[in-house]
Amino acid sequence: MAQAFTGVHNINMDAKGRLAFPARQRERLGPDSSSTLVATVNVSSPCLFIYPQSAWEQVLEKVQALPTMRPGVQNFQRLFVGYATEMEFDGNGRLLLPSSLREYAGLDKKLVLVGQINKFELWDETRWQDVRQQPVEIPEELQSIAL
Amino acid sequence: MAQAFTGVHNINMDAKGRLAFPARQRERLGPDSSSTLVATVNVSSPCLFIYPQSAWEQVLEKVQALPTMRPGVQNFQRLFVGYATEMEFDGNGRLLLPSSLREYAGLDKKLVLVGQINKFELWDETRWQDVRQQPVEIPEELQSIAL
DNA sequence: GCGGGTAGTGGGGAATTGTGGGTAATTGTG
DNA sequence: CACAATTACCCACAATTCCCCACTACCCGC
Numbered sequence: 001m002a003q004a005f006t007g008v009h010n011i012n013m014d015a016k017g018r019l020a021f022p023a024r025q026r027e028r029l030g031p032d033s034s035s036t037l038v039a040t041v042n043v044s045s046p047c048l049f050i051y052p053q054s055a056w057e058q059v060l061e062k063v064q065a066l067p068t069m070r071p072g073v074q075n076f077q078r079l080f081v082g083y084a085t086e087m088e089f090d091g092n093g094r095l096l097l098p099s100s101l102r103e104y105a106g107l108d109k110k111l112v113l114v115g116q117i118n119k120f121e122l123w124d125e126t127r128w129q130d131v132r133q134q135p136v137e138i139p140e141e142l143q144s145i146a147l
Numbered sequence: 148m149a150q151a152f153t154g155v156h157n158i159n160m161d162a163k164g165r166l167a168f169p170a171r172q173r174e175r176l177g178p179d180s181s182s183t184l185v186a187t188v189n190v191s192s193p194c195l196f197i198y199p200q201s202a203w204e205q206v207l208e209k210v211q212a213l214p215t216m217r218p219g220v221q222n223f224q225r226l227f228v229g230y231a232t233e234m235e236f237d238g239n240g241r242l243l244l245p246s247s248l249r250e251y252a253g254l255d256k257k258l259v260l261v262g263q264i265n266k267f268e269l270w271d272e273t274r275w276q277d278v279r280q281q282p283v284e285i286p287e288e289l290q291s292i293a294l
Numbered sequence: 295g296c297g298g299g300t301a302g303t304g305g306g307g308a309a310t311t312g313t314g315g316g317t318a319a320t321t322g323t324g
Numbered sequence: 325c326a327c328a329a330t331t332a333c334c335c336a337c338a339a340t341t342c343c344c345c346a347c348t349a350c351c352c353g354c
Contacts, residue, residue: 012303016341020302040153043283049294060151062292064264072286074191078268079283080294082261084153091344092302100155104279119294159313163331167312238333239312 003028005115010125013111017102018094022113025120026093039097039122040084041104043076046127048097048105050113050120056084150175152262157272160256164249165241169260172267173240186244186269187231188251190223193274195244195252197260197267203231 005028013019029035029052038056039048051059063080066073083104087095097107110125123131152175160166176182176199185203189196198206210227213220230251234242244254257272270278 014303016304018303023301044285059294062294066286066288070286070288072284073288075278075281075283076286076289078261078263079279081151081153081263082268083155084262085155086153090342094302096342098154100157161313161315163314165313170311238335241312243331 004117005120006117007115009113011111011113013097013102013107013109017097017099018090019097019111020092020094021089023093025113025115026089035089037087037095038084039087039095039101040081041079041101042121043079045121045131046105046124048101048107048122050122051118053086055118060084151264152267153264154262156260158258158260160244160249160254160258163243164246165237165243166258167239167241168236170240172260172262173236182236184234184242185231186234186242186248187228188226188248189268190226192268192278193252193271195248195254195269197269198265200233202265207231 005025007025009022009025011019011022029037036053038051038053040051042049060081063077066077068074068077083101085098085101087097089095101107105122106124106127107122108124108126112123112125112128114121114123114128152172154169154172156169156172158166158169176184183200185198185200186195187198207228210224213224215221215224230248232245232248234244236242248254252269253271253274254269255271255273259270259272259275261268261270261275
């Protein structure tokens with residue numbers, strides 16, 4: 001893994017659906033500024049995932065390996081793979097989000113970009129606030145590791 | 148595999164049953180713009196499959212290899228193979244869908260084209276919304292992998 | 295505090311893409 | 325064989341996208 005993505009950033013989307021990726025995070029994607037990203041939906045939360053191309057390919061392999069005919073799997077693949085869209089930065093370091101993805105995540109003007117190790121999550125600010133204020137229940141898996 | 152098809156696109160079908168395939172997706176089908184596609188029905192969902200010719204041939208081989216006398220198999224083959232129709236783009240990059248397929252999938256004016264790796268799914272917009280809004284239950288297999 | 299540089303924002307306009315018919319060709323039917 | 329209906333092809337207009345440039349805001353060093 002190249003470098004883990006972390007950090008929470010407030011960013012704005014303009015009227016054309018373009019969003020300025022924070023410069024610092026852009027550098028982490030690779031010294032070459034012209035890297036390709038893949039955005040798709042998080043099927044279990046109203047937000048988007050944004051992967052660097054290479055990370056996406058790894059995830060896609062895992063997803064393809066799932067038993068397609070199992071109930072639930074097909075639905076998941078349909079959304080997760082279906083919404084996946086390649087994106088590149090424009091000359092000003094901005095990404096153009098497809099309208100279908102904007103709609104899915106209810107993205108308005110004010111967004112929040114959250115680093116998540118191998119990917120980013122992108123939230124509409126209001127929904128992010130909702131999630132942030134909900135109490136975190138500690139799952140069992142967490143109780144067995146030291147932080 | 149040449150390139151995985153992904154992305155969700157809203158497209159319109161005109162009064163003549165022609166639908167404008169998004170230019171970007173058309174390019175992925177092959178640099179040669181005059182490629183042949185095969186459309187057929189998805190027997191387990193009210194939508195159509197659209198394959199590039201080469202992918203269709205691979206699928207057809209597998210379908211032919213099925214044990215025809217097994218209950219259900221014949222029914223499946225009858226629909227899946229029976230509805231399959233070759234299509235080509237007109238000069239403007241549009242496809243003309245046979246009315247039998249339009250009818251099967253309940254296609255009206257507003258459609259949704261969904262990339263699914265080796266093929267596309269084509270939905271009527273209202274039915275797509277239904278599917279999308281159903282809660283995705285995360286199958287067991289998925290709970291054990293990291294995305 | 296001033297200046298230089300980088301980052302973020304906004305918008306204009308060219309090029310591409312999508313849409314709607316009109317007309318010719320072809321097919322099917324009586 | 326003639327006619328009607330459908331299909332295929334073509335052209336022109338409308339809409340959208342993309343690319344580029346210019347401006348503002350902010351940060352940093354001097």
